[in-house]
Amino acid sequence: MVVIKGIEYYLPKQIELNDREDKLTAKIGIRQRHIANKDEYASDMGVAAANMLFEKNDINRTDVDYLIYCTQSLEYYLPTTACILQDKLGLSTSIGALDINLGCSGYVYGLSLAKALIETGQAQNVLFITADTYSKFINNQDRSVKLLFGDGATATLLSADSNKYGLQSFVFGTDGSGMNNLIVPAGGLRNPISESNKREETDSFGNVRSNTNLYMNGPEIFNFSLKEVPKSINNLMEKEGTTIEEYDYFIFHQANQFMLEHLRKKLRIEREKFSIQVDDCGNTVSSSIPIALKRELINGKIRKGDRIMMVGFGVGYSWAASSIVWHE
Incomplete structure (x- = not known):
């Protein structure tokens, strides 16, 4: 089997608060978000998270023989950012290193790639880094996305x-x-x-953005999630020959509290078995599942032998579900 030997996360020091009196803030359950500095980029945050992993878990970086980097905040068209991370982290030049361009489903996809590499003997220890700075795509006058997304790695x-x-x-x-x-x-x-693509326009809700900014059709994303996530979970349970009651804990992509609660109730999952970790960091895209997983481990919600379901869904559209039996 392939196990998780350690997880660490990094959140930028700069914090933006959502207005507590705003009805949307109460609905999405996000009080604050961490925002990368102007000169701080996704790979910088990835380096910080990886160095924390090595230092806090007594992991020797010379043991890493493959690096997977998941981001949608690329700093260069080329070279591959994973190659840059190899150098910045002082990893061996004999490792494999690649980027995957996925968002909300990215963590589950990355786990599947790592599992395949290890179980086929192509690697022994895979370092998997996720990092995104969606804030750099967001127009500050677009509340439809500004209040939701935070940066992290x-x-x-x-x-x-x-x-x-x-x-x-x-x-x-x-x-x-x-x-x-x-x-x-x-x-x-x-x-x-181009100049025309940088031209800002105001939508019917008063949100301002240009074509160089992030756009989200919230109702369509919500409908997609309510449709595909339950199907994906049913497919996973059919594959594993399990029922929903046999899973001890559930960690979904941390989109926002409103969406998570709708999914939880639709799937009839008990509240005490369901992770919601958006209050102080918002939607951190591919980093949301591992951040929640790490926090629930610290909180003692996950113990050795527990079967945990992880589900990622969103931009693409792309979605994935998996389970892990915790080993520590």
């Missing part, structure tokens, strides 16, 4: 272990027809940044 080490514990089954889903419902329309080669 995580580092996870995965290794082989000769027992029954560890990562279990995975199921995946993709529907690119929903691409325009969560997107930064301009900035790539197909639609480069």
Whole structure:
């Protein structure tokens, strides 16, 4: 089996508060978000998280033989940021290193890649880093996304272990027809940044943005999540031959409290078995599941032998579900 040997996370020091008197703040359950400094980028946060992982868990960086980096906040078209991270972290030049461009489902996808690499003998110890700075895409006058997203990074080490514990089954889903419902329309080669793309417009709700900013169609994302997440969970349980009652804890992508509570109630999951960790950091995209997992471990909500379900869903559309039997 493949187990998680350690998780650490990094949140930028700069904090933005949501207005407590705002009805939307109460609805989404996000009191504050951590925002990267102007000269602080996703890979910088990834380095900080990885160094914390090595230092706090007595992990030797020379043991790492593969690096996976998940981000949608690329600093360069090329080179691959994972190559830059290899150098900044002082890792061996004999390791494999690659980027995956995924958002809310990225952590589960990355775990599946790490599991495959280790179980096929291609690697022994995989360092998996997630990091995003969505704040750099967001127009400050666009409340539809500004109040939701925070910046952050995580580092996870995965290794082989000769027992029954560890990562279990995975199921995946993709529907690119929903691409325009969560997107930064301009900035790539197909639609480069231009004066016309930088022109700001105001929508019917008073939100201001340009094509170089993040756009989210909230109602469509909500409907997609309520439709596909339960299906994905049912597919996972069918694959594992389990029922919802056999899982000890649930960690979903931390989109916002409103969406999480709707999913929890729809799936009839007990509140005490369900993680909600958005109050002080918001939606940290691919880092949201590992941040919640680390916090619930610290809180004592997860113990050795517990079967945990993890579900990521969002931008793409992309979604994935998996389970892990905790080993520590």
